[in-house]
Amino acid sequence: MAEVLDTQDHPYGFRFDWVGRLKDALGGSAEGGSSRELTSIDVVQAMDCEGLWVANRDEDSSQARFSFAGRQALLTRRLARLWGRHEAGRGTRPFLFVESSLKDPFWMTELESNWLGEQSLDERIELVGEVSAVLCRLQNQIPFDDVSAGVHVGLAQRRVELGNLILVSDDVDFRVRTCEVEGEGAWARTVLLALVPEKPTMADLDRLGFSAAMHTITTGCPPARVAAYGLLDGKVTSLDVDAEWIGLQVGFIMATRKNIERIQRGDTLRLTPGRHCAHCPARQDCPLSRFGLEEF
Ligand code: SF4
Numbered sequence: 021m022a023e024v025l026d027t028q029d030h031p032y033g034f035r036f037d038w039v040g041r042l043k044d045a046l047g048g049s050a051e052g053g054s055s056r057e058l059t060s061i062d063v064v065q066a067m068d069c070e071g072l073w074v075a076n077r078d079e080d081s082s083q084a085r086f087s088f089a090g091r092q093a094l095l096t097r098r099l100a101r102l103w104g105r106h107e108a109g110r111g112t113r114p115f116l117f118v119e120s121s122l123k124d125p126f127w128m129t130e131l132e133s134n135w136l137g138e139q140s141l142d143e144r145i146e147l148v149g150e151v152s153a154v155l156c157r158l159q160n161q162i163p164f165d166d167v168s169a170g171v172h173v174g175l176a177q178r179r180v181e182l183g184n185l186i187l188v189s190d191d192v193d194f195r196v197r198t199c200e201v202e203g204e205g206a207w208a209r210t211v212l213l214a215l216v217p218e219k220p221t222m223a224d225l226d227r228l229g230f231s232a233a234m235h236t237i238t239t240g241c242p243p244a245r246v247a248a249y250g251l252l253d254g255k256v257t258s259l260d261v262d263a264e265w266i267g268l269q270v271g272f273i274m275a276t277r278k279n280i281e282r283i284q285r286g287d288t289l290r291l292t293p294g295r296h297c298a299h300c301p302a303r304q305d306c307p308l309s310r311f312g313l314e315e316f
Pocket of ligand 1: 069070071072075291292293294296297300301302303306307308309310
C-alpha cells in the first residue's frame with residue numbers, strides 16, 4: 021500500500037484548460053435532454069448491455085437482498101469511514117471504536133440496526149473482531165496521522181451538477197494527497213481508494229473511472245492513481261491514471277447519457293451479450309443470454 025500511496029514521482033501533469041474542455045464536453049452532452057442523475061453503476065451496466073441496465077431498474081435494489089457477507093462488508097466500509105474521519109488520527113484503538121460504535125444505533129440505517137439487533141452474543145463478538153482487524157490493517161497502511169499526507173473520506177464533491185447531467189458517487193472511501201499546482205496546470209498526486217468486499221479486481225478499478233472523472237472536473241486535475249483495497253485479504257490493486265484513460269471515462273459517461281435517452285424514448289434495446297449476462301436479472305428470458313455458456 022505504501023507504494024500505491026506514494027505519488028511524488030507520478031509523471032503526469034494536466035493543463036487546467038484541458039480539464040475545462042472535458043467539463044464543457046460533459047455539460048454540453050446533456051443539453052436539450054431531461055435532467056438525469058447517473059452513478060457508476062449506470063455507466064457500467066449501460067455500457068455492458070442496455071438490456072442489463074433496464075433489467076436492473078426493475079429489480080428491487082434495497083439493502084434487504086444483501087447476503088450476510090454483503091451486509092458485513094457495507095457495515096465495515098461505513099465504520100472505516102467514520103473511524104477515518106473522526107478517530108484514526110487520534111490514536112483511538114480500533115477494537116474500542118468498533119465495540120462502542122456497534123452499541124450506538126444513531127449512525128446506522130434501520131436495516132443495519134435491525135440486523136445487528138438479531139445477532140447472538142457470539143456473532144457480535146466475532147463481528148467486532150473481524151471489523152477491528154480490518155481497521156487495524158488500514159491503520160498500518162494509510163497515513164491517517166500524517167497531516168501532510170492529506171487523508172480525506174470520500175470525494176471532495178459526491179454530487180456534481182452539469183446542467184441537466186447530475187453525477188453522483190459514493191464509491192471512493194479515502195482520498196489521499198492533493199495535486200501540486202504549477203503555473204497553468206497541476207501535477208496529479210491524489211489517490212482515490214475504494215474498499216471492496218472481496219479480492220480487488222480490474223472491474224473495481226474500471227468502476228472508479230466514474231469517480232476519477234468527477235474528481236477531475238471538480239478539482240481541475242485528474243487523480244494520479246485509483247486503487248481498490250480488499251476488505252477480506254488486505255490486498256490492493258491499482259491503476260495509474262493518464263489523459264487517455266480519463267478521456268475514456270468521460271466518453272463512457274457521455275455515451276451512457278445518450279443511450280439512456282434512447283431507451284427512454286422507447287427505441288429498441290441494443291443487447292450485447294457477454295460475461296455480464298451471468299448477473300443479469302433478465303438472463304432466463306433473454307434470447308441472447310450467454311448465461312451458462314462461458315464454461316463451454
Ligand atoms: S441476458 Fe445478457 S444480453 Fe440479455 S439483457 Fe441481460 S446482459 Fe443483455
